[in-house]
Amino acid sequence: MWRALVRNHTSLLGLILTLILILVAVLAPIIAPRDPLKQSIRDKNEPPSVSNLLGTDRFGRDILSRIVYASRISIGIGFGAALLGAAIGTVLGAFATYLGGRTEAAMLRVIDVMMSFPTLLLCLLILTVLGSGLTRVMLAIAIAFIPRFARLSRGPTLALREIEYIEAARAVGASHLRIAVRHILPNIIGPISVMLVMWIATAIRIEATLSFLGFGVSPPTPTWGNMIQEGFRAITHTPRLALIPGFALFLAVLGFNLLGDGLRDAFDPKLRV
């Protein structure tokens, strides 16, 4: 699997980008040259220099440090939301699909209604009710992801449902719950994990959009989204304040997307050489 992953150039790039990003996020306190929250009005809006490699924002805070610390939050929310949504959605979807009949049909209806709504609006609505903030953003995105993972888990579950050893287990008297947990779930974790990486990219992007719109994490806590929002206000005279964090965001989304693509291709039995 690893060799297939590395041989493909784009997925290799994705892997490298993702690893760098995770490292940066984890090592943020060590890597960041300055305190991301420390203001210094005297030095506001400085262009890149030796002391501030990416310049300063309108409060005099070092942009590079803010971007480094923002990676923690953006990637953290991305991971958290995707994992939470995947866990709940996969379990619900697999169980309902396995049971079949009316349960399955009812679940499909609910999924269809939930997915006919733009994800962004759903998250905005949830955040309007709950209020903004880090954990709530993660929760909102996770909720939006649940129907998608429920639907994603249908395929592998349907394939497994008909296999003989399930029938044998039923014949021996295993309960539905036991079968679902011991046989179905372990086998669908594989394909779901591959999809998970791409959804982390989506979660990062949605968090940034929500923060940009003012519904996500609020300043002064830096996230790429709200840095872009603050930078956007000064777009006419200092475009780099919005463009630089945006580029970091773009690299993050790109990295996870490429990695996800690569993983999917590496696991695809049709492409096995």
Place this chain on the structure above:
Amino acid sequence: MFTYVIRRIAMVPIVLLVVVTIVFFAMRMVPGGPAYALLGSYASAEAVRQLEIELGLDRPVWEQYGSFLNDLLHGDLGTSIFNGRPVGPELARAFPYTGALCLATIVWGLLLGVPLGALTAVRRNSFWDYTGRVVSLLGLTVPPFYLAILLIVAFSLKLKIFPMIGGGELSNPLDFLHHLVLPSLTNGIVMSAFVSRTVRASLLEVLSSDYVRTARSKGLREGHVLVRHAMRNALIPTVAFLGVYMTLLLGGAVVVEVVFSRTGWGRVLVNAMKQRDFPVLQVGLMLFSAIVVAVNLLVDMVYAYIDPRIRYS
């Protein structure tokens, strides 16, 4: 086929009812109550109570729900708490802007995406294919609001060709179009990435099929084969894709309207959410999902019409 259409149409009011009910009760589940949320945490208890009475929030919930539905059925769409104006005319005024944005986005998406997809399929594994696929990958991964900012910096600030703010005046078509270009181009680029991938995949499949082989062996020019035979069939999945893309399209419209400060439903809804203006939200979100369902239905019907395989199944 007929019963299928009837059943789909019958689903529309059900979905609307579900959406409006969810939003209605969600608004009233805001911690502290909607009046408290409207006034903010520094408001006194009497002020909150006063507002609750004014807005009719002190009545039993089911009574509020009933009278809300009753008003809806009589065409009364409620009044905005924030500016006191009726919701209906506000939404009606903003509708042409959002509608034009969506249409223009689809135009850009197809205009840029179909040729790109065709190019990458026909010149498979060539330089053009790789470049085209990289371009479509960029379109897929770049966050739309960042792309909007990039376009603004390039075309509004540096080159000064297109305006950065606003939707223009409806009465002045040229001004309207002028304000339409950048917002629709942003979402159009994103959409074209998806479209080019869909077109590439289906065209590759079609080009290796038997009837194309027959057409070529008959001696027809490659261009003729491509356009008159291959593309027509390859475009069918693209139509299906349009239906799927609807929700992404509308979500993108919301973002773009905020970035460009453009009049439109997206911005109305986002502002209403910021201000907790729940009458606007209740009706706005309901109408929004009405549009999604209606367009989905339309696309499905068009798809069934152009793909004879579905009709006969």
